[in-house]
Amino acid sequence: MKKRILTGDRPTGPLHLGHFVGSLQNRVLLQEEYDTFIIIADVQALTTNFDRPERLAEDVRQVALDNLAAGLDPGKASIFIQSLVPQIAELTVFFSMFVTVSRLRHNPTIKTEAGAYGYTDMTYGFLGYPVSQAADILFCRADLVPVGEDQLPHIEMTRFVARRFNELYAGVFPEPEAMVSRVPRLVGLDGQAKMSKSLGNCIYLSDEPSRVAEKVMNAVTDPARIHKTDPGHPEICTICSYHDAFNQAEHGNTVEMCRAGSIGCVACKKRLLQVLEGFLEPMRERRAMYSKPGLLDEILETGTERARREGEATMEKVRSAMGMDYFGGAR
Secondary structure, three states, rough: OOOOEEEEEEOOOEEEEEHHHHHHHHHHHOEEEEEEEEEEOOHHHHHHHOOOHHHHHHHHHHHHHHHHHOOOOOOOEEOOOOOOOOHHHHHHHHHHHOOOOOHOOOHHHHHHHHHHHHOOOOOOHHHHHHHHHHHHHHOOOOOOOEEOOOHHHHHHHHHHHHHHHHOOOOOOOOOOOOEEOOOOOOOOOOOOOOOOOOOOOOOOOOOOOOHHHHHHHHOOOOOOOOOOOOOHHHHHHHHHHHHHHHHHHHHHHHHHHHHOOOOHHHHHHHHHHHHHHHHHHHHHHHHHHHHHOHHHHHHHHHHHHHHHHEEEEHHHHHHHHHOOOOOOOOO
């Protein structure tokens, strides 16, 4: 049998090129080899957007479309909505009984995110995010979880939860392994940080050609380069880093021409724009196809129903292990 992967996104807005480089392109490749579950984690989106739930319906569908546009095949990958799989919530409650507050408070990812959001007093849901995430992964007994290095503490927490449950009750859960992405983060258009929705320095997968062109032509390049013939410093140029990510075939030559001052920033941007349009246009076509009336909801309903079936199979094992199958497993 194929090993199983669980990965996904919080629906907090449209996905961008940084998401594609960091995770989406890998998902498309992995779906050929692994039994793939893609979670749209709408409940976890509420950890920082609990006061704006009205945005979720649109964000859930847009994130699903971004995944499908990137090349995920609903015949190979089950895309599902977290809140519609009640077994995940049930499992979260059971796990929370033996995960201590101290362990959660010392999770480095939680501390970093709390600082980023300016939280001095964390909500129960925010503090318990790693327990919920463990349930996301273990409800379908996933073997592997593709993550960035910053998410490794969450995977370690999941492994602890699986191990502790198995020690306390019975061997229900595998201890999932992290599949760490080694792809460098894509720099934002402003050249100052990673590409991020909150910083407004993104090219979204759903951007129209005119919007992509506007963003590329206004992107930061080498601030020390005043004239076209000035020698450039490609190692600090945002546009050069995008050539590295999306135009590998020409990247080496582009670097040499930049250093020699034989290509100007405008010409370099125009060439990148051609490459990006060749990359994004098939995504727009797939997005249009999956946007046909009723098709996207059908895909989400099918993926969510499969997730519920897998979740119930897991919960039967959990209740049996805990001695809580009071009526012989019938509910």
